[in-house]
Amino acid sequence: MANYKRILVTGADGFIGSHLTEHLVRQGYDVRAFVLYNSFNSWGWLDxxxxxxxxxxxxxxxxxRDPYxxxxxxxxCDAILHLAALIxxxxxxHSPETYIDTNIKGTLNIVQAARDLDVQRIVHTSTSEVYGTARFVPITEDHPLQGQSPYSASKIGADQVALSFHRSFGTPVAVLRPFNTYGPRQSARAVIPTIITQIAKGAREISLGNLTPTRDFNYVADTVRAFEALLLARDAEGK
Structure with missing residues (x-):
């Protein structure tokens, strides 16, 4: 375990964030969980x-979105795992500006505060969506970035803001780009929960929509271990 006295997890109330937060606590880390304020006094999946x-x-x-x-x-906090985003x-x-505010400006707020307060490591969460529809497979890190939706464009912008702070100021940023994470607490709209729901309802034929895409799926516990590995990895900054 690195010398991180306290780790901030943003988006701790979400699917991956709640699993990551739980894992870090069980590993003995001191964790501050950043959740979206709401009038229901809910901590999201942390409940x-x-x-x-x-x-x-x-x-x-x-x-x-609030820099203060x-x-x-x-x-x-000595390290930040930044997962907070609209996804x-x-x-x-129909609401692209909220994605710019949350994903790009929110990331700017994180890296600016991290720079000012001398945080030792920031792991910024990207997404496979930054590549858009694959021009070649398997997709590599050199695949062109394509803002195919306002969401993917906002995540490209967030990635570049985070990396720009490393290039400009030496801020210790590393980027993790998960692909197709699945598991408990995932949105029911996702493909694997959709299949499970249809089977549970007794469907004899499964409706999947477009059958041509191919995907590699990652179980959420494995994605969580990737976050911890990048948190501790040497020479990962700016990559």
Missing amino acids: HIPPEVQRELDVFCGDI GVRSAVSG AIPYSY
């Missing part, structure tokens, strides 16, 4: 983790 894990958390309720709140959340592609088509 469903075991009580003994919840008790170990320092929960910060705020909004990633972000700075307060970052204060006292629903269909919603991005």
